[in-house]
Amino acid sequence: MIRVYPFCFATLSGAAFAALLASPAVAQTIDTSAGRLTANVIAEGLDHPWALGFLPDGRMLVTERSGQLRVVGQDGAVGAPIEGVPRVVARGQGGLLDLALAPDFASSGRIYLSFSEAAEDAGLRGGQGTAVLSAKLTLDGDSGALSEQNVIFRMNNFTGTDRHYGSRIVIGNDGNLFVTLGERGEADRAQDMADLAGAVVRIAPDGSVPEGNPQVEGWAAELWSKGHRNPQGATLRESDGALFTVEHGARGGDEVNMPRAGGNYGWPVITYGVDYSGASIGEGTEKEGLEQPLHFWDPSISPSGLDFYEGALIEGWQGDLIAGGLSGNVMVRLDMEGDAVVGEERLFEGQLGRIRDVRVGPDGAIYALTDAGNGRLIRVAPEGV
DSSP: OOEEOOOOOSSSSHHHHHHHHOOSSSEEEEEETTEEEEEEEEEEEESSEEEEEEOTTSOEEEEETTTEEEEEOTTSOBOOOOBTOOOOOOSTTOSEEEEEEOTTHHHHOEEEEEEEEEGGGGTOSSSEEEEEEEEEEEEETTEEEEEEEEEEEEOSOOBSOOSOOOOOEEEOTTSOEEEEEOOTTOGGGGGOTTOOSSEEEEEOTTSSOOTTOOOOTTSOTTEEEEOOSOEEEEEEETTTTEEEEEEOOBBBOEEEEOOOTTEEOOTTTSOSOBOTTSOOOTTOSOOTTSOOOSEEESSOOOEEEEEEEOOSSSTTOTTEEEEEETTTTEEEEEEEETTEEEEEEEESTTTSOOEEEEEEOTTSOEEEEEOSTTEEEEEEEETTO
């Protein structure tokens, strides 16, 4: 049963918006570099929520890994599952994963969903893989339906493993889509340039290959960058269109990267982590021709979800990255100077649970989803706001 804590979106910004969202229930308050911040639970009872998006009217969309897409309504209620969501392989790390609203969503209703697709649904033989659906969302109260559905992208090799789907979707300033893809737990695929696994791909809104992809000899046309293990967080720096990602290492070696066209980020040839058995992986931590991460974590935090803080609500954090941590049970602020990570600050460590996604809302607060059968939607803002 889904329980919710009442709130109301009066406007999309300003003090009234923030005050109406804040719930006095189940709050955690901590001291940070920006002063005291409070995490308030807005809703709970979500089934392993994976991604969060903001609708133009202030309501929110949430994906549940088991296959539901839901609206968190203006009265705080979590709506019935939206109809028309594709069948997903909800096994292991697979299921209904990321979502992104098209830039013209207010007029088109277009959204993108990433999910683990069964081979038989794709007309293929055996296994599953990451796919991206384009669809029109029509809302009806606190629910709705998808129509005009089209799978615009799927990875080219489906396999039977149930992990490392990657699956974040980021819309670039030019309207094209970046999609992150894990190597499906088969590490060598990240260095097979004909394989879309272990990569960031860049596609047009209709799934075609846009101009501007690197077109490196021997690379699949959709590829933007390769050598990634399992990137589960991605965001855009809108000022220059640069893409930033976070990805899971093995045991240690979680990375922050700034994937550039044609870049090879090394997995599994180079890594700062080791195998879960403790055995070494690859050839060390660096090799000529392979890119270095901007930052890495050892021990791992299992980063998932990433966004730039560009709001006005939390002073002094503008331009910094906010990431979630699953095994770390933590939210992390990465202090950015240009393209460099110059420090990190851990927030709510051990207090909120496994953080699956983080997004900065239109009110300047930070919103987080926790990965659990009783998953929660949480709002983080200055104390009393």
